[in-house]
Amino acid sequence: MTAPILEVSRLAKSFDDFKAVQDVSFEVKPGEVVGLLGVNGAGKTTVMSMLLGLITPDSGSIRVFGKDFTKNRLEILRRTNFCTTYAALPSNLKVKHNLRIFARLYGVPKPNRKVDELLELLEIDRLRDSITGRLSAGESTRVNLAKALLNDPDLLMLDEPTASLDPDIADKVRKLVRRIQSERSPAILYTSHNMRDIEEVCDRVLFLHQGRILTQGTPAEIVAHFQEDDLENVFIKVARGSENPPA
């Protein structure tokens, strides 16, 4: 049996009286794409921030590549990367400069060559000399994805990568993520509000609600579990307060 890339056990985090994450446990296996689904405030971004060491959990443990995150933070981060809507690359630098600098931060051996390779892979080599702040939303997402792939991560975290993209670009990004997964097979943790993202991209879904995992399974299993027609209806049902899943 393959050892999991990521093992999260009984993770909990509160901010004053607000319980953001409660008793969350899950695993991600090599090459698996796991979706974190949930309404605003469900705890998706808090979970991801804890996995990146940006927020300290109150309790629970995080093991990545079989190692304790707290004790092996740098080693783990060298093999991990992420892309989030909550962060951007400096807007007044050229795309190539931003990417080359992050390549060096991640210890990539030949940064310039790696950046060129990724720009080609993501079909954005024409943007090499563009100023990052002048890119369209779709172009920015691809550049951020390029940053997230610089170190060929074994664990890739994508936090709402299609947020604020039009359906055409969102579709291209989904296909791109699938392509990256099939060509490089990193384990991917993917959060989104977009049900289409989750259905098309994820092998397995964790449905978070009020900081807890409400249910988990393949998108089809979750739809069946809630006795709805599709994931969007499940999402609406949970968001509008019928949070207790059928037994």
Added chain:
Amino acid sequence: MNPNIILALVTRYVLLYTRNPVRLIELFFWPFVQLLVWGFLTKYLQGQGEGNFPQVITFLIGGIILWDALFRAQQGVAISFLEDVWTRNLLNVFAAPVRMTEYLAATFAVGFLRVMVTGLMMGLIAFGFYAFNLLQFEWSLFWFYANLMIFGWSLGVLVTALILRWGHGAESLAWAIPFMIQPIGAVFYPVSALPGWLQPVALSFPPAHIFEGMRSTLLTGQTAWQHVGIAFVLNVGYLAMAAGIFAITLRTAKKRGLLVKVSSS
């Protein structure tokens, strides 16, 4: 510490500066204007005085040039951090395999570069406009700059910790904090000019010793080793204290989710 990571971060800050004309102007404009104002005031006062009064007045030019070293070093640390906040890049850096010591070392290096650039410019202007030769301090100049720069770094680290803790509301401290020190820094007047109860307070900060040392060197031509030594010992203490405050604040910020909040707001 990995020098490649420090170099990569420094490269980024340098690119941020050179690609932003406003930042470049800010780097040269204020030191230039300050030197003009204080330089011409000095010239005017020199014309009015008698005895060694004109000599005493040159302290003002030395004071403004050395004060700028402290201010630029502090800005190098605090503004570099703010650049990451403003560009929403902080999460990218803090979730990368970068040690906090590497991050701070890079901001110190940026502070050093800023001090060198403005110091050179001010030195040339002071010599050309007012015949004030900064090199008259000889090797003392190195010790003055080194001590003021270290204290500037400490203030920069402290300001960074405050911004991390209090968010955007504390941004103005990046500019205000050095000027809170200036009145007791004995930059333009000796410590003896301060009220008696304030003098020990002034002498508990390194700048007072450095500026006293500068005046002593201008008058005697000798390095004021006692002042330099005390300033250095104080600086070691202040830098350690600032690093400790930063480490505690960062830990608190991660516990309270402030890092993510500051970065994404």
